[in-house]
Amino acid sequence: MLASVGQFLLILSLVTSAALMLLPMVGYFKNNQALMQTGRPLSYLLFVLVLTTFLILVSLFMLQDFSVTYVWQNSSLALPLRYRITATWGAHEGSVLMWVAVQALWIAAVSRYSRSLTLSQISRVLSVLGIIATGFLAFVLFASNPFEITNPAPLDGRDLNPLLQDFGMIIHPPLLYFGYVGLSVAFALAVAALIGGQIDEKWIRWSRRWTNLAWAFLTVGIILGSWWAYYELGWGGWWFWDPVENASFLPWLAGTALIHVQAVSERKNAFRGWTVMLAIIAFSLCVLGTFLVRSGSITSVHSFAADPFRGLFILVLLAIYTGGALTLYALRVNQLRSRDAINLESRETLMLANSVIFITATFTILLGTLFPMIFDYFNMKISVGEPYFGLMFFLLMIPMAVLLPLGAQLKWHRDQMHTAIKALLPHFLVASVLTIACYVGFGGLNLRATAGVFGGFWIASATLWQLKQTPGQLNAGLVGMTTAHMGVAVFLFAMSMTEHKDIEKDVLLKPGQTTQVAGYDFLFNGVQRVAIENYQAQQGTIVVSKNGEEIVTLHPQKRFYPKQQMPMTEADIRAGVLKDIYVSLGEQINDQGAWSVRIYLKPFIRWMWFGGLMMMAGAVIALFSRRSRRMERQQADQVMQDRLGLT
Amino acid sequence: MTPTRKKRLIMVLLVALGVSLATAIFLTAFKDNIMFFKSPTEVAAQDFPVNRNFRLGGMVKDGSMQRIPDSLKVQFIVTDFAADVTVEYEGILPDLFREGQGVVTIGQMSEDDLFIAEEVLAKHDENYMPPEVADALEAAKPQSKEYE
Structure with a gap:
């Protein structure tokens, strides 16, 4: 019954979004005010409809309505309530519906907070957002309907994949989607500007804050994913260069290029075409990512089931969105030509360099991700893994780290390169000294770690000094930038340490046996059986001590979920400021109770995620820049005056 | 050459250098690191x-x-x-x-x-x-x- 209501609302949502796609746009071309004014109410209506649809799906899970195919496939009577709720987005159908719900929220937010855009502008933006929503709603309805009915209903469900029965699942996908989908706003703005044939500072200033917000969500979503993989998958890794991880990382890289170029193009009439192009690229990569995740074309730990039809559907959407946007771009690029000249020795040049570096990184990672598919076509089976991605990324991050302080040092418009370099020389020395200290202190570092640690110190030293040098009152824009750049420094340092100074050891332990790893003693006190909620577990007890002093007792588990007949490793971790102690159980080796045990020491891994959080915080702080808010207010007043005919 | 042209030429050369360097690195990294x-x-x-x-x-x-x-x-x-x-x-x-x-x-x-x-x-x-x-x-x- 409730499922039919959901189905009906889904159809209604599709109709509404189709109206949102058509009416304001027709209004724009016919110069019909009444039609253009339908944009805002329609987007609120769309939001209410899609949100209700989504909540109905959540209710179906809470009520355990097994007549709904999607519910019995991903839930069961034994599943605790909190995971029944999150099971809503635990598999394909629900997660695409959540995608649309999040997008509808962004659309409603855009309608609400766009006073500084004229009616003709906002109607185009909303209409383009409507095109995207319509495509994905059609995808939900025709290729992945979560409200399909099974008759007769099974008595019990198949249960949620145990890996997804975890706190990380509650927050990681929604936040990631907020970022992913948020980039559609920048895209819509770019396309709307192309349709109108002109783009000015106001547009970019307006778009910049939305891009910042989306980028912040994307950043925190990726960090949460990394943290989750680290503790949940039981291998202790934090990034696997898996195609699905790359799918979220690619828009992030393009988005990073975009927010930096926007900083230039909102100030002067330059890089306009490039800004528009980056916005198109960033969102296209989001759709491509959705394709990679959902089509199962690529081998990945995330691809649970493949469906070629779904893949094809998203590919068609991608072709329409990207192809359409690029065609428009080709037609209109002449009208976007930037008029202001760029001085070679200025911050603008360095911002351009930033975007070139990040876009190059985007494409090398994109190629690595897609190559297995291309080779597969020629019947060669290859895989591209960490060695390739790690090397490429390392090489591309060298110029990024070297140039970052220089970019922040140079002034806008015109400056002198050699003065800036001279000013930064002391920091080069500071970083060198600190790197050598680290090298000695940590007993040697390899080449990549040394470079990473140096990069971290170099950026940190210069960035802090630049903040101190700033005359007058600090503004949010500067504080945001400094925070984000310090985040980069912290990340570089911590990532280098975690990657290259970690210790991993697989050992065989009998009950009562002790093993020593890097000065720590690990005493194995055997394994007991425990039964918790919907699973049974064999729980190990491992006492960690150093110099006879007990530090912590860890209880890693080997869980067994009877419903899915699936075992799962649950690591136990002692999170520390300097290092994590990570223990997970392998398997029972003999009947005397000996187990294989994995012991990891991961230095500074928390700092790495903290660095990411700082980048996110920087982007959020920059939203409160007084300069951009003042300008926005002025724009809003201007729009209002125009409307009242005062000018 | 006018200064603007000169500047532009330098820009173009820099970009060309960057692109060819990146391509060379890419091909080497790729050749050595794919797995069959x-x-x-x-x-x-x-x-x-x-x-x-x-x-x-x-x-x-x-x-x-x-x-x-x-x-x-x-x-x-x-x-x-x-x-x-x-x-x-x-x-x-x-x-x-x-x-x-x-x-x-x-x-x-x-x-x-x-x-x-x-x-x-x-x-x-x-x-x-x-x-x-x-x-x-x-x-x-x-x-x-x-x-x-």
């Missing part, structure tokens, strides 16, 4: 990279799993039902590693025809078969002993 997938049949026919890691995939043969006492060393046979390869691995096997299930291993062939695996991967879903393994099994079908 081979089925047991291909390995039996000596069609595999020597002294270099590759991926070997197939089914873990029923009853082939052996543990070397008092160590984490295991041996098992990976088969596509047409040819067998014995794999040796030291370490912790993934949760879903089981006899009669699909598996992908990464490592090199040793001189005594043993595949020394550095990594063993089994997928995180009961019903999921790695696509390469599915294809390898499909390709081996005509010669498979089961179909004779």
Whole structure:
């Protein structure tokens, strides 16, 4: 019954979004005010409809309505309530519906907070957002309907994949989607500007804050994913260069290029075409990512089931969105030509360099991700893994780290390169000294770690000094930038340490046996059986001590979920400021109770995620820049005056 | 040349240099770091990279799993039902590693025809078969002993 209501609302949502796609746009071309004014109410209506649809799906899970195919496939009577709720987005159908719900929220937010855009502008933006929503709603309805009915209903469900029965699942996908989908706003703005044939500072200033917000969500979503993989998958890794991880990382890289170029193009009439192009690229990569995740074309730990039809559907959407946007771009690029000249020795040049570096990184990672598919076509089976991605990324991050302080040092418009370099020389020395200290202190570092640690110190030293040098009152824009750049420094340092100074050891332990790893003693006190909620577990007890002093007792588990007949490793971790102690159980080796045990020491891994959080915080702080808010207010007043005919 | 033109020329040259450098690095990194997938049949026919890691995939043969006492060393046979390869691995096997299930291993062939695996991967879903393994099994079908 409730499922039919959901189905009906889904159809209604599709109709509404189709109206949102058509009416304001027709209004724009016919110069019909009444039609253009339908944009805002329609987007609120769309939001209410899609949100209700989504909540109905959540209710179906809470009520355990097994007549709904999607519910019995991903839930069961034994599943605790909190995971029944999150099971809503635990598999394909629900997660695409959540995608649309999040997008509808962004659309409603855009309608609400766009006073500084004229009616003709906002109607185009909303209409383009409507095109995207319509495509994905059609995808939900025709290729992945979560409200399909099974008759007769099974008595019990198949249960949620145990890996997804975890706190990380509650927050990681929604936040990631907020970022992913948020980039559609920048895209819509770019396309709307192309349709109108002109783009000015106001547009970019307006778009910049939305891009910042989306980028912040994307950043925190990726960090949460990394943290989750680290503790949940039981291998202790934090990034696997898996195609699905790359799918979220690619828009992030393009988005990073975009927010930096926007900083230039909102100030002067330059890089306009490039800004528009980056916005198109960033969102296209989001759709491509959705394709990679959902089509199962690529081998990945995330691809649970493949469906070629779904893949094809998203590919068609991608072709329409990207192809359409690029065609428009080709037609209109002449009208976007930037008029202001760029001085070679200025911050603008360095911002351009930033975007070139990040876009190059985007494409090398994109190629690595897609190559297995291309080779597969020629019947060669290859895989591209960490060695390739790690090397490429390392090489591309060298110029990024070297140039970052220089970019922040140079002034806008015109400056002198050699003065800036001279000013930064002391920091080069500071970083060198600190790197050598680290090298000695940590007993040697390899080449990549040394470079990473140096990069971290170099950026940190210069960035802090630049903040101190700033005359007058600090503004949010500067504080945001400094925070984000310090985040980069912290990340570089911590990532280098975690990657290259970690210790991993697989050992065989009998009950009562002790093993020593890097000065720590690990005493194995055997394994007991425990039964918790919907699973049974064999729980190990491992006492960690150093110099006879007990530090912590860890209880890693080997869980067994009877419903899915699936075992799962649950690591136990002692999170520390300097290092994590990570223990997970392998398997029972003999009947005397000996187990294989994995012991990891991961230095500074928390700092790495903290660095990411700082980048996110920087982007959020920059939203409160007084300069951009003042300008926005002025724009809003201007729009209002125009409307009242005062000018 | 006017100063603007000169500036533009420098810009273009810099970009061209950057692009060619990036391409060169990309090609080198790519050539050295891709990994080939081979089925047991291909390995039996000596069609595999020597002294270099590759991926070997197939089914873990029923009853082939052996543990070397008092160590984490295991041996098992990976088969596509047409040819067998014995794999040796030291370490912790993934949760879903089981006899009669699909598996992908990464490592090199040793001189005594043993595949020394550095990594063993089994997928995180009961019903999921790695696509390469599915294809390898499909390709081996005509010669498979089961179909004779």
